[in-house]
Amino acid sequence: MVRERGKVSFFGYVVRPMMRTGRQFVRSLILGRPNTVLYPHEKLVLPQVYRGKHTLDFKKCIGCGNCLNICPNECMWLEKIEDPELGKIERPGVDLGRCLFCGFCAEVCPTVALHLTTEFELADRERESFVLSPKDIRDDAFASTFKEERQSRKLPYLDLSKCTSCEKCAEECPEMCIAMMPIEKVDKKKPEINLAKCTSCEKCITACPENALVSTEVYESYFETPEPRLLLSKCTGCSACARACPTDAIYMMEMPGSEKTLKDGKKGKPKKRAVFVFEKCVGCGRCFKACKFGAIEMPGVKK
Amino acid sequence: MAEMWINMGPQHPMTHGLWNLRVKVDGETIVDAEPEVGYLHRGIEKICENRTYPQIIPLADRLCYGSSLTWSHLYCMTVEDLMGVEVPERAEYIRVVTLEMQRLASHLMWLAAYAVDLGMMAGFIYSMRDREVLVDLLQSLSGSRLTYNYPRIGGVAHDLPPNWDREALRACNYIETRLKEYEDLYEGSKIFMMRNVDVGLLTKEDALDLGVTGPPLRASGVRYDMRKDRPYSVYSDLDFEVCSRPEGDCFARYRVRIDEMWESCKIIRQAIQRMPKGKWRTVAPRNAPVGTGLGRVEDPRGEGMMYVVGDGSDKPYRLKIRSPIFITVSAAPSMLVGYKMADVVAIMGGLDMCIGECDR
Numbered sequence: 001m002v003r004e005r006g007k008v009s010f011f012g013y014v015v016r017p018m019m020r021t022g023r024q025f026v027r028s029l030i031l032g033r034p035n036t037v038l039y040p041h042e043k044l045v046l047p048q049v050y051r052g053k054h055t056l057d058f059k060k061c062i063g064c065g066n067c068l069n070i071c072p073n074e075c076m077w078l079e080k081i082e083d084p085e086l087g088k089i090e091r092p093g094v095d096l097g098r099c100l101f102c103g104f105c106a107e108v109c110p111t112v113a114l115h116l117t118t119e120f121e122l123a124d125r126e127r128e129s130f131v132l133s134p135k136d137i138r139d140d141a142f143a144s145t146f147k148e149e150r151q152s153r154k155l156p157y158l159d160l161s162k163c164t165s166c167e168k169c170a171e172e173c174p175e176m177c178i179a180m181m182p183i184e185k186v187d188k189k190k191p192e193i194n195l196a197k198c199t200s201c202e203k204c205i206t207a208c209p210e211n212a213l214v215s216t217e218v219y220e221s222y223f224e225t226p227e228p229r230l231l232l233s234k235c236t237g238c239s240a241c242a243r244a245c246p247t248d249a250i251y252m253m254e255m256p257g258s259e260k261t262l263k264d265g266k267k268g269k270p271k272k273r274a275v276f277v278f279e280k281c282v283g284c285g286r287c288f289k290a291c292k293f294g295a296i297e298m299p300g301v302k303k
Numbered sequence: 304m305a306e307m308w309i310n311m312g313p314q315h316p317m318t319h320g321l322w323n324l325r326v327k328v329d330g331e332t333i334v335d336a337e338p339e340v341g342y343l344h345r346g347i348e349k350i351c352e353n354r355t356y357p358q359i360i361p362l363a364d365r366l367c368y369g370s371s372l373t374w375s376h377l378y379c380m381t382v383e384d385l386m387g388v389e390v391p392e393r394a395e396y397i398r399v400v401t402l403e404m405q406r407l408a409s410h411l412m413w414l415a416a417y418a419v420d421l422g423m424m425a426g427f428i429y430s431m432r433d434r435e436v437l438v439d440l441l442q443s444l445s446g447s448r449l450t451y452n453y454p455r456i457g458g459v460a461h462d463l464p465p466n467w468d469r470e471a472l473r474a475c476n477y478i479e480t481r482l483k484e485y486e487d488l489y490e491g492s493k494i495f496m497m498r499n500v501d502v503g504l505l506t507k508e509d510a511l512d513l514g515v516t517g518p519p520l521r522a523s524g525v526r527y528d529m530r531k532d533r534p535y536s537v538y539s540d541l542d543f544e545v546c547s548r549p550e551g552d553c554f555a556r557y558r559v560r561i562d563e564m565w566e567s568c569k570i571i572r573q574a575i576q577r578m579p580k581g582k583w584r585t586v587a588p589r590n591a592p593v594g595t596g597l598g599r600v601e602d603p604r605g606e607g608m609m610y611v612v613g614d615g616s617d618k619p620y621r622l623k624i625r626s627p628i629f630i631t632v633s634a635a636p637s638m639l640v641g642y643k644m645a646d647v648v649a650i651m652g653g654l655d656m657c658i659g660e661c662d663r
Contacts (some may be wrong), residue, residue, distance in 0.1 A: 017493030020484050021425050035432050049461055050447035072358040102361035102452045116446075149461060201629070222455070224355065225587040299590070 032289045046118040048147065052118040053095050056134060057143040058083065060113035063090035064246040064284035067105035067114055070223070075099045079134050091134035092302045097127055108281040112219050115146050116168030118128050152219045154200045156193060158277050160251040162212035165189040169213060171203035178204060183275055184232060193279050225283025230274055234295035241287035241296060249280035250287055306334055309644075314340050317648045319416055320658030324635065324651060328644055336639040338632045343662040351622040356382055356456060356591065359622070364450040367625070367660040370409040370603045372451050373442070374400055374660065377600045379454040380535065381609040382619075383506035385596025386456070388587055394458035395537045396578040400471065401441060401453060402536075403574070405568040407478060410439040410560045410567075413655040414485065417557070420652040421498055426488055433481045436474050443467065458584030468575045475568040482564055489557070499554040503638045506551060513634040516627050517605025518563065519553040519654060521547040522555035529601035542574050555642040560655075590617045604628050604655050628654070646652035 005264045037044060046052075068076045072225040075098035078090045090103075091116070098156040108112045124130065156169075165188050177197035180189040191204075205213045242250040251274070258271040274287075274296075313322035321342035327335035347366065349628055351359050364371040365379035376398055383390060411434040418426025422451040438448050443464055445453035453460050489495045505515070511524040520527055528545040532539040546562035548555035591613030599608045605627025638650050 014493075017425075020488050024429070035435075047443040047446065047464065049444070051440070051446045051452075051463075070355075070357065071359060100361055100450075101447065103446060103460075104357065104361075126544045222584055222586060224586055226589060293401060 017241060022139040027175070046120070048118070050118045050120070051101045052114040053096070053117050054099075054105070054132070054137045055115050055139040055142045056091060056137045057115075057140050058086060058134075059140055060111045060143055061091055061114075062111055062112065062246040063092075063283075064282050065090075065092070065286060066108045066110060066282060066284050067092055069285070070104045070108045072097045072102060072104070074098055076105065081134060084209075091138075091188060093131070093133045094137060095131045096122055097130035103256040107141075108223055110219065110221065112146075112148055112150065113143060115142060115164070117142065134182055148219070150222075151220045152217050154202065154215050155195060155198060155279065156202070156205050156213040157217045157280055158191060158193075159214060160190060160253075160277055161210045161273060162210045163188075163190060164210055166209065167191075168207045168209065172203045172207035174201060174203065175199055176238075183253065185258070185273060186253045186275070187256055188253070190275070190277070195293045200219075225281065226285065227278055227281060227283065228235050228276060228287050229297045230276065231297060232273060234293050235273050236291060236293055236295070237274075238292075239272065239274070240290045240292065241274050244286045244290035245283055246284060246286065247280045249277045251275045253276070311647060317651060318655050318658075319419065319652075320661075322658050322661070323631075325610050326493060326639065326644070326647060331643045331645075333639045333647070334434045335643065335644055336636040338630060338635045340629065340658065340661050343658045344456055345663065348622055348624060349661040351619060353618065356587075356589075356619065359619070360455065361450065363453045364452055365659065365662060366626075367410050367602075367604075367657045368449060369465070369655075369657050370405050371449060372405040372453060373400075373409075373600060373607065375452065375611050376454045377401060377602075377607050379456050380600065381480070381594075381596045381598035381611050382456050382591065384588075384598055385591050385611050385613050387474055387556045387592075388457040388585065390458055391582045391583045392537070392579050393583060394583045395575050397459050397463065398454060399464060399536055399538065399541070399569050399574045400515075400578075401444065401451075401459075403435050404441055404474075405469070405572045406603045407567050407602060408434050408441070409655075411437070413502045413603075418489075420426065420648045421495060423489075423492070423495065426485070428486070429481070429484070431476070433478060436477060438470060440467070440474055443470075455584060455588035458582070460584070468578070471571060471575060473629045475571050478564065479568055482561060482645065485561065487506075494552070498646070498649045499552065499557060499653075501550075501552050501554075502642060502646050502652060503553045503556075503639050504551050509634065509637045510551070513637065514630045515605070515634050517602065517631070518556055518559045519631055519634070520605070521545070522559045523551040524549040529599055529606055533599060535598070535600060537574070540577070541570055543570050545570050551651050556653045590615060602627055604657060604660075605631055624660070624663055626660040628657050632656065632661065 065078055071152050075095040076092045079093050080090050083089055103116055106116050169181050169191050170180050175197050177194040178191045182189050183194045202215055205215050239252045242252050252272045254270040255273055256270055259267040262268050287296050288296045304328045306327055308325050308327050310323055310325055312318045313321045323339040325337040326333050359378060360375050363375045366374040386652045389536060411430045415427045415430035434467050441451060442448050443465060445451040505523050507525060526545045526547045531545050543566045546559050546566060547559055593615045594613055596611045599606060607627055608625035610623040612620040
């Protein structure tokens, strides 16, 4: 049945494979260049992009929960903790037993606070030890040693409570990327910055007489951030969304002319409404979850 | 002599995963065969319906442990087709380089498994040693050794690290010297040739009728390769040959894979040379439009296809995966009948079975 292919003589089929194995023998044992490392004593150098155990920079983290939303295995959760330095904060914890080490949580983090280290020896005897609380993964120094691949740039962030609608920033902008947009039902205008056009020249920041614009370092996002939308007719002005917002992008503003006339003829306090500053929004959907009246819509976010 | 059925599997060293091959033997000769798959069914297609589009990428990696990058790339390509996302040119070239590296790594892993099936331990150790070079390169690029999670919808996750392209070219040279070594090691061995030549004949007609794709089809004399016949990514700009052999036996399948490795080295060199500078990732939309997307690629094991139906939300309505091995394994009876029991290992090993994608 066996057909001869080319010239495979007696020495051919014995000597040729033997030569190859002999060469490898000489190389690894006599010349001393083995292909393996003695693992527990020697370790391979792992690249920075390696996805191992998580670390979290508490100071950079804003507790937005974007990492929770992207996690395919739902292995992260937000934990309320009291920090002596930072006060009452919410920070994510990780269950390494469920984690598939895809690295999406680090990729989606808007403030690059979450990273995956090169630590891979995570095996343990008990399942409980895989559940890492925020304090277990805290490492504030790690983020500064990590070379970020995502590009950052400085952008003006608006503090709406200080803004007087003087339009000086819009006049100063050389790229014409600031537009004064009127806020509905509030007799005020707020500058809206076209972030795609902004060149980070910071002229608007120096021009602002009230110091309402603050220069902030922002990292580019690879994921489309869903924007919240307000249904004004349903908004009661309870400011639950403003309290929930991790980036302070929601301001409660009074609507003049909405005052109810009380029994004694006096006018009460005017109603409030939420105003979004979209430049600050990270698309976490916490305002949407906090609103009990269905006044905030967010397409594609689970409640 | 009385005929009898023998179960080879689900736990058998030949199977490389969980599947069962029932063979009907008359003495030593195989009269009939029946592959049984489904032991590793995880319901990935159904899980995908409950996950958002980016969340499926690491799941697509887990379809096949041998060539995970191909599957996540295929998934991203399909969703890009659905969403209409333009991929930057640099990302396409990076993808081609990594895909060909994955093909090399996958074929080397097959070679290792095949060698150990045929009782050649040296071949196993050598192939695994050389696969390490490619896996290390892919790890330094993507951050993981087996499930890379590297392609993204609208590009790739990371840019090339400094000096990576030089290292990749060095790895190509290294693999090419090693390929010569394998040719000496395998084709110089009488035992290997006796167990391969004229064993497991799959005729051209049978292969076409049963829908066999990939190296088994090309080894039966059909020059059919998705990269040439329906070019995706930037394969149309690159110069390479489609390897095929007319014999249709196990040796031809082995030879086609070795030739493909030479071609892969050629493709990596060209792609690195032509790689433009620029962006490697774009922002993909969150929600897909209502419609369908289709992607077809040349997996190391055959033609992989995905079909996705979007319903306007951030989750796919349906994701269909066509696995090459699920279809190739149905050709087992036509390859096995007439050969001896001892040939089963060589014949089924030569198909490069991967049960993860077969059962999904």
